[in-house]
Amino acid sequence: MPSDTDAGRRTPRRDAAENREALLNAAVATLAADPEASLEAIAAAAGLSRRALYGHFAGRDELIAALIDRGAERLVAAAGTIDHADATVAMALLGARLWDAVEHVRLLAQVALRRPYVERAASALAPVRERLAALVERGVADGSVRSDIRPAVLARLVEESALAVLAEAARVGLPHDEGRRLVMLAALGTAGLSWREAGALITDTPELTEEA
Amino acid sequence: MPSDTDAGRRTPRRDAAENREALLNAAVATLAADPEASLEAIAAAAGLSRRALYGHFAGRDELIAALIDRGAERLVAAAGTIDHADATVAMALLGARLWDAVEHVRLLAQVALRRPYVERAASALAPVRERLAALVERGVADGSVRSDIRPAVLARLVEESALAVLAEAARVGLPHDEGRRLVMLAALGTAGLSWREAGALITDTPELTEEA
DNA sequence: GATAACTTGCACACTGATGTGCACGTTCGT
DNA sequence: ACGAACGTGCACATCAGTGTGCAAGTTATC
Secondary structure: OOOOOOOOOOOOOHHHHHHHHHHHHHHHHHHHHOOOOOHHHHHHHOOOOHHHHHHHOOOHHHHHHHHHHHHHHHHHHHHHHOOOOOHHHHHHHHHHHHHOOHHHHHHHHHHOOOHHHHHHHHHHHHHHHHHHHHHHHHHHHHOOOOOOOOHHHHHHHHHHHHHHHHHHHHHHOOOHHHHHHHHHHHHHHHHOOOHHHHHHHHHHOHHHHOOO | OOOOOOOOOOOOOHHHHHHHHHHHHHHHHHHHHOOOOOHHHHHHHOOOOHHHHHHHOOOHHHHHHHHHHHHHHHHHHHHHOOOOOOHHHHHHHHHHHHHOOHHHHHHHHHHOOOHHHHHHHHHHHHHHHHHHHHHHHHHHHHOOOOOOOOHHHHHHHHHHHHHHHHHHHHHHOOOHHHHHHHHHHHHHHHHOOOHHHHHHHHHHOHHHHOOO
């Protein structure tokens, strides 16, 4: 029984689903390099024709929307699993998780400031932002995070700094673990820790040295 | 003697020069909001017709090039005047100067990662980058700046963090002195100082509290 | 192996932006 | 006040990207 309520339609073919995935992956890679790449370029990167792309997505907007949802979903999932008694450790962990999904993060960061998609990206990423904000507040409360900047503002600054360092590390092409370390250091530095404190925190905490 | 070697050409009219300036200013404002705004929009923002714009600039590329040179010139001039025995103070001062020219900085930051202009922007801004790199090295040498990241990389990270915070502060529309403070704190935090050290440095150093 | 799903390649229409030519007003400089 | 410089408005050509229709070929699936 391949159909629930579908009126006499077969199940979608397997390769079609694969091609859809290929298109999304190609879009991530292509748009990360050039945020305004043509659908022609994206389809070609996926090994398909431009015409075929329209068989999967109604147009550019729908493709981008799918991309946002897909990327945000992964980030939200990654951010949801982290938890630690020490707020600063949790923040560093969050940074490490982001680094493990660099391409998605870079795409979101690019798209998140393009006019038509800002809102969608923002609402899709809201859970991650709220999580970070909660960590910042907790850190301020127990004195492990700076208190000279309003928590709401500080949360955004930590996010922006970490993103900037992440983008730079990705552009230069740093090795995986070095990039992760830099992102964690950026988050901790913006949170107010000195470089020795941040370094000690990372080396003393096994969870931060392990792979995902 | 209105002509040096010009073969029989009069001096340019006064209003023409004013319009050229108006076009450049309009371009800064318009492109900061939307990096891919049309020449139509830019000309309109300057109170001119699109056709008139072509009387001043051969096309989009020449306009952008003029914009880059103009913005970079101001930043280089601003960065050149700073000097202080303490490397960290000098870095904070550099951040403050950048904040005093937010619009130009934002434009350069936007343009500096668009393909055709990357090189021009990079070479025009090279003096500022070299200055920052020198300050970082000096700071590492005297122990006031972190030594857990290679100086060359660290200089880029300080730059990126400060830029990210600057962009965020400008977007939210923070008051002038609050934004300047945040940019300084971002630079110092990435340089390795704890938030208390950075705060103390700013309040204890008169040059950092004064206006430009 | 028959059939529907999928892809391809082409053609076409449409849009937004760019670049240019030209005739006609307006304004500055002298 | 005269002439040149400048701006305007229009027309026109061009170009890249988009979105769609259709016929023909290929491939998965039953």
